[in-house]
Amino acid sequence: MERRLFLQQTGVAAGAAMVAPSLMSAKQKQNKLVILHTNDTHSNIDPFPVNHPKFPNMGGVSRRASLIQSIRDQEEHVLLLDAGDIFQGTPYFNKFKGVLEMKTMAAMKYDIVTLGNHDFDIGMEAYKSALSHASFQVVNANYELASTPLSEVVKPYTIIKKAGLKIGIFGLGVNLQGLVPVENWKGLTYLDPVSAAQKQADTLRKEGCDVVICLSHLGYEYNTDQVSDKVLAASTAGIDVIIGGHTHTFLEDLQEFKNKEGKSVFVNQVGYGGLKLGRIDIERCMDSGKFTIASTNRLLDDYIA
Numbered sequence: 001m002e003r004r005l006f007l008q009q010t011g012v013a014a015g016a017a018m019v020a021p022s023l024m025s026a027k028q029k030q031n032k033l034v035i036l037h038t039n040d041t042h043s044n045i046d047p048f049p050v051n052h053p054k055f056p057n058m059g060g061v062s063r064r065a066s067l068i069q070s071i072r073d074q075e076e077h078v079l080l081l082d083a084g085d086i087f088q089g090t091p092y093f094n095k096f097k098g099v100l101e102m103k104t105m106a107a108m109k110y111d112i113v114t115l116g117n118h119d120f121d122i123g124m125e126a127y128k129s130a131l132s133h134a135s136f137q138v139v140n141a142n143y144e145l146a147s148t149p150l151s152e153v154v155k156p157y158t159i160i161k162k163a164g165l166k167i168g169i170f171g172l173g174v175n176l177q178g179l180v181p182v183e184n185w186k187g188l189t190y191l192d193p194v195s196a197a198q199k200q201a202d203t204l205r206k207e208g209c210d211v212v213i214c215l216s217h218l219g220y221e222y223n224t225d226q227v228s229d230k231v232l233a234a235s236t237a238g239i240d241v242i243i244g245g246h247t248h249t250f251l252e253d254l255q256e257f258k259n260k261e262g263k264s265v266f267v268n269q270v271g272y273g274g275l276k277l278g279r280i281d282i283e284r285c286m287d288s289g290k291f292t293i294a295s296t297n298r299l300l301d302d303y304i305a
């Protein structure tokens with residue numbers, strides 16, 4: 001099922017030039033961005049066991065790679081993202097210290113990831129060492145990392161040009177206090193995610209980004225006053241899409257919220273374990289300059305070769 005919604009914050013859209021009808025189909029294709037994403041894959045390399053009560057024989061890195069490749073064969077402009085907690089959950093992690101996860105993600109050509117709490121489970125030096133096997137960018141804007149081993153490998157945000165669009169992507173992490181042994185994140189200072197997010201969104205809008213994406217490991221929602229993706233969406237302006245993680249929430253589809261200016265923010269999350277691949281298509285109509293957004297989250301079952 002595909003639902004088409006409108007992106008409203010994209011300031012540049014209104015100024016999009018009209019093009020001759022003969023050029024339109026080519027241009028339209030050029031303006032279609034396909035975002036594929038995972039979260040909380042938790043070292044699941046193999047599919048879940050065949051006797052698993054909820055997800056028998058589902059997931060697995062080879063199916064994920066195969067699905068991603070089949071989408072790349074059909075779509076020109078693909079961006080592959082992960083919202084954190086790549087580490088911890090199977091014996092592969094204990095044996096290979098995260099190197100296998102990083103190598104498989106490098107093979108699938110992930111572009112950008114953020115840090116989850118479990119990515120600190122063997123300490124920052126070990127994360128950095130495993131990361132040396134991959135070439136993707138790690139983003140986080142609310143961990144002050146200057147006096148840690150991650151100072152040079154993690155950036156607050158990155159800007160990618162794809163599909164004729166300028167895409168700004170920043171990351172947010174959960175408070176590690178109480179989740180990760182203190183010695184594993186020594187030197188890291190936790191910053192308020194809402195103000196960090198607003199600062200990044202303002203910067204990326206000033207840079208002229210057409211689309212602003214937040215890779216969040218804050219969690220989808222809470223009964224407490226802890227900042228979640230829903231809170232983040234409502235308390236900021238300038239973010240178009242939040243790709244979340246941490247709460248292992250299986251969203252059927254993109255969820256639409258209003259930001260503090262009353263504009264739409266879309267949130268997606270695909271559970272855990274690499275069981276699903278999230279997909280968000282963003283297209284700019286050259287006629288109206290309007291952006292549309294649609295999602296199709298796909299379960300990795302044995303229909304995938």
Ligand SMILES: [Zn+2]
Pocket residue numbers: 084085116117118217245246247
């Ligand atoms: Zn987490």
